[in-house]
Amino acid sequence: MTTHPVSPTDTAAGRGVGPLLRAWREERRVSQLELALRADSSARHISFIETGRSRPSEEMVLRLAEHLEVPVRERNALLLAAGYAPRFAETPLDDPAMGPLREGIERLIQGFEPYPALVVDAHYTVVAANRGIAMILDGLPEHLLTPPVNAVRITLHPEGLAPRIRNLPEWRGHLLHQMEGQIALRRSRALRELYDEVAAYPVPERPPGAEPEPAVPYIALPMLLEHDGHLLSFVSSISTFNTPMDVTVAELAIETLLPADPATVKYLHSLLA
Template sequence: MTTAVVAPPETRTGVGALLRTWRDRRRISQLELALRADSSARHISFIETGRSRPSQDMVLRLAEHLDVPMRERNALLIAAGYAPTFPETPLDDPSMDALRSGMERLLTGYEPFPALVVDGVYNVQAANRGISMLLEGIAPSLLRPPLNAMRITMHPDGLAPRIRNYREWRSHLMHQMERQLALARSAPLRALYDEVTGYPLPPGGRERASVAGHAPFALPMVIEHDGTVLSFISTIATFNTPMDVTVSELAVETFLPADPETVAYLRKPAP
């Protein structure tokens, strides 16, 4: 069953002000936006100042050219006095069976290499056996639902003490979250960011030193597992042309072995 989409209080300040905020974020002039949306700078100005009420089609057109996240497009529609267009369907809804099955086949097909699916606040929605292997030995409290990839990675009782290049990898993850927060408002993501920023550093009183000589083409995550040092390059994929808020916020993260030793370790037969 599809859940109702409720606009947060801050979205009820007028669609014009919200559209101007998004335009400022994207650093696009009124004229440039008008040209993209087949409108006029005068009309865009009237919308932003509240002198003109945009049609539903215009709201969606402007949101498209401003690359507004789908959840926020619903908020724009509500602020303009229209019903939200995009549903937000729980992932366990029967209508999502095909999506879940497809993701599970994708993750299984990637084994023995690690892969997982996260939502907009990095809660793990699905994972394969490669991820389960990396999580061996971390605190059980971090494995209670909902599992959160950022929390598991950066918590001192999680993977942080085992990541050899923790300073660089932590910086990469924090920058990734900062980019998301700059593009879209998300109170849960902001709360998660504030939480993980406050985590103490791994034992030793300082961040781990960098590890040289690995994967010069991209920053790897260099992590210890059962006495062996493994190196991975992370890739992230999202769904093209999603029509549901839930689907628009899903991301598939895969960990590609960055050296032959990691490939050999992951492919060795189980004892």
């Protein structure tokens, strides 16, 4: 089983904000001097904060967290450790206050049709998807489609999309690398468990000559997907929200699968028609 480092928040929990900030700084491989320059402070003051000799203001905690790229959820933990109230709410997506956001997300991903688009949370759970995604998932077993649907699990599961992906080893490597980056950023135990699960799925051997030569040069690693006798080629694009002030919103990501060749464009538009 693959192992991953524990969270800076976990390792320094219960010892005040100083050790927490030091753990995040070391995780990001930033020196005290470099962090001080970024945060318009001094290395001496950063040292005093980390050793507990100085209590940082609420503004300083947030400023340091910003420059250390600490996830919004963990910034609340830093504030609590420093003796301040959490700054960022965590509003459930089904809360009435989230209505305009949900509507905006639905309109956005519908606007990409017939190209597939979906929205996932920090653990790759699908919270919204358009008809393009429904087309790709058509025919998969019910146990993979029963909510909560997980985008990574359904892609790499041997009963999911994996048998349909012609370049599965390459695409699998891309997804696992992406997950490793998220683990390094968020240090989520649930995300680590999901990684260990999907990384253990068997990878069928690719017969010689199974991967076709591209008709045009690819601009990025494509996902080559068989669908109803057609070979579709997609490149993935991921978008997140700028300056989120809510944990839920901060952890949402919008992924679109854009056609990588003219044949895929033509086929998808024919389905919509």
